[in-house]
Amino acid sequence: MARRPPLARVGRSGYRLRGERHPLGQDQSKLATPDASGRVLPQSVIGRWMRPLLRFWEIEANSGVLLLACAAVALIAANSPVAEAFHALWEIPIGFSLASFELRLSLHHWIHDGLMTIFFFVVGLEIKREFVLGELRDPRSAALPLAAALGGMLVPVAI
Numbered sequence: 001m002a003r004r005p006p007l008a009r010v011g012r013s014g015y016r017l018r019g020e021r022h023p024l025g026q027d028q029s030k031l032a033t034p035d036a037s038g039r040v041l042p043q044s045v046i047g048r049w050m051r052p053l054l055r056f057w058e059i060e061a062n063s064g065v066l067l068l069a070c071a072a073v074a075l076i077a078a079n080s081p082v083a084e085a086f087h088a089l090w091e092i093p094i095g096f097s098l099a100s101f102e103l104r105l106s107l108h109h110w111i112h113d114g115l116m117t118i119f120f121f122v123v124g125l126e127i128k129r130e131f132v133l134g135e136l137r138d139p140r141s142a143a144l145p146l147a148a149a150l151g152g153m154l155v156p157v158a159i
Contacts, residue, residue: 056062077086095104105113127136136142 074086077083080086090108091106093104094107094110095102097103130136131142136145
């Protein structure tokens with residue numbers, strides 16, 4: 001298997017991955033806007049705050065870092081003196097009603113039933129894309145991930 005080139009920074013304007021240059025949310029047309037007379041106005045306050053966030057989200061690995069950080073904060077909160085308040089947060093009822101119909105569930109149930117459904121749907125789409133267009137379209141390179149997935153399902157059933 002060919003070794004991928006590392007992510008290379010290209011100044012402050014972007015990064016280079018597999019030979020392609022990617023900007024980091026620094027489109028100059030969005031940073032300053034000319035007024036009616038053609039003068040360039042200073043960058044907006046929102047633009048100054050959004051540019052670092054855009055740079056952060058354009059690198060895919062950062063979402064994993066954010067997920068790990070949130071998991072660490074949740075573990076610390078669940079095992080600290082504020083654990084009772086943390087648990088009460090998950091039990092807050094959220095919902096809506098329309099005439100005689102009412103749908104009110106705890107925050108925990110909304111996340112479990114709603115957001116997790118969307119999450120696994122997106123994961124399924126990503127896996128399909130890898131099998132159709134990505135690195136798993138060759139059966140030899142897909143063998144190990146398939147064996148691991150089957151083992152991850154069959155071993156808990158056997159236990």
